[in-house]
Amino acid sequence: MHALKLHTLTLAEQLADLAVDALIDEADLSPKPALVDRRGNGAHNDLHLGLMHASALSLWPAFKEMAEAAIELGEVGLPLREALGRIGREGEQAMLITTQGVNTHRGAIWALGLLVAATALDPTSRNASAVSLRAARLALLNDRYAPQPLSHGVQVAQRYGARGAREEAQLGFPSVLQRGLPQLHASRAQQHGEQNARLDALLAIMTQLADTCVLYRAGTNGLQAMQLGAQAVLDAGGSASLAGRRRLNELDQQLLALNASPGGAADLLAACLFIDRIESCDGAF
Ligand SMILES: CC(C)(COP(=O)(O)OP(=O)(O)OC[C@H]1O[C@@H](n2cnc3c(N)ncnc32)[C@H](O[C@H]2O[C@H](COP(=O)(O)OP(=O)(O)OP(=O)(O)O)[C@@H](O)[C@H]2O)[C@@H]1O)[C@@H](O)C(=O)NCCC(=O)NCCS
Numbered sequence: 639m640h641a642l643k644l645h646t647l648t649l650a651e652q653l654a655d656l657a658v659d660a661l662i663d664e665a666d667l668s669p670k671p672a673l674v675d676r677r678g679n680g681a682h683n684d685l686h687l688g689l690m691h692a693s694a695l696s697l698w699p700a701f702k703e704m705a706e707a708a709i710e711l712g713e714v715g716l717p718l719r720e721a722l723g724r725i726g727r728e729g730e731q732a733m734l735i736t737t738q739g740v741n742t743h744r745g746a747i748w749a750l751g752l753l754v755a756a757t758a759l760d761p762t763s764r765n766a767s768a769v770s771l772r773a774a775r776l777a778l779l780n781d782r783y784a785p786q787p788l789s790h791g792v793q794v795a796q797r798y799g800a801r802g803a804r805e806e807a808q809l810g811f812p813s814v815l816q817r818g819l820p821q822l823h824a825s826r827a828q829q830h831g832e833q834n835a836r837l838d839a840l841l842a843i844m845t846q847l848a849d850t851c852v853l854y855r856a857g858t859n860g861l862q863a864m865q866l867g868a869q870a871v872l873d874a875g876g877s878a879s880l881a882g883r884r885r886l887n888e889l890d891q892q893l894l895a896l897n898a899s900p901g902g903a904a905d906l907l908a909a910c911l912f913i914d915r916i917e918s919c920d921g922a923f
């Protein structure tokens with residue numbers, strides 16, 4: 639008889655699995671306002687759900703390598719920050735090859751990459767605030783090899799003073815810790831169902847976020863529509879209520895009319911789902 643050979647996943651492989659799962663769960667969640675989901679392409683003409691899935695899967699090796707770098711280097715410091723920058727840029731290239739040049743997950747590589755590395759640094763200390771504090775300390779370090787492209791985020795920073803993804807990470811992901819996660823837990827506690835709880839978490843993130851994707855495409859009017867509209871859904875009872883669903887549909891229509899896609903909020907929902915999983919596992923991930 640042949641012995642069955644089981645491959646036990648390494649910590650780095652488990653963390654890469656969780657990061658990719660979080661991206662796939664975010665993409666599949668429906669109905670998200672103006673974002674790609676199971677219903678369609680939202681405000682995007684170059685994206686679709688299959689591409690979001692393929693993009694998420696293409697990032698698995700990068701997340702695994704980021705976790706391995708954290709395990710090997712063992713502490714928050716410039717060597718790890720610069721290793722993450724290099725691996726992140728390679729991950730972006732893999733993503734762009736998979737999507738034929740469409741930016742699907744740039745912000746997610748940044749947020750989840752930092753969180754994966756922060757978890758790998760000390761998997762015994764995995765509550766949301768400890769992990770995001772380590773991620774913030776990494777984000778505060780200056781990667782000497784980072785190119786300085788005139789990204790949409792940089793253009794929005796020049797135009798409106800919003801600092802976007804970089805600042806969100808440097809502050810320890812306040813949109814996730816103070817908005818998304820508490821709402822996810824509250825909606826679950828009210829038995830709203832997992833999909834509605836996740837939608838509510840996304841909306842809670844949208845109520846406060848300076849999403850540079852929305853600002854770039856639709857300016858401050860778009861950002862205000864996103865923030866107020868998301869708050870209106872939650873005030874009406876959230877995604878599980880009939881009144882909340884009506885408001886959610888209105889928000890979807892309004893953002894589509896403005897061509898405003900909250901891609902930054904979507905990435906932060908993935909970060910929120912990742913932290914939620916990390917926190918809720920007591921043994922191996
Ligand atoms: C530090 C970086 C995050 C670079 O930041 P920067 O702001 O300079 O660059 P952007 O290219 O604008 O990317 C930032 C992406 O972050 C998401 N985001 C936006 N606002 C926020 C926010 N307030 N908080 C957190 N995250 C936010 C967002 O990603 C999503 O949107 C993407 C689509 O955006 P865009 O390309 O603008 O797309 P479209 O509008 O559709 O384009 P058009 O069709 O109109 O042409 C999508 O990918 C989502 O992911 C922002 O895009 C960091 O990326 C960096 O320095 N990277 C270098 C490598 C590195 O160091 N990596 C570290 C690994 S840990």
Ligand SMILES: Nc1ncnc2[nH]cnc12
Nearest residue numbers: 665673674742901904905
């Ligand atoms: N579901 C989604 N739709 C559009 N852009 C995104 N960026 C990250 N997730 C996204």
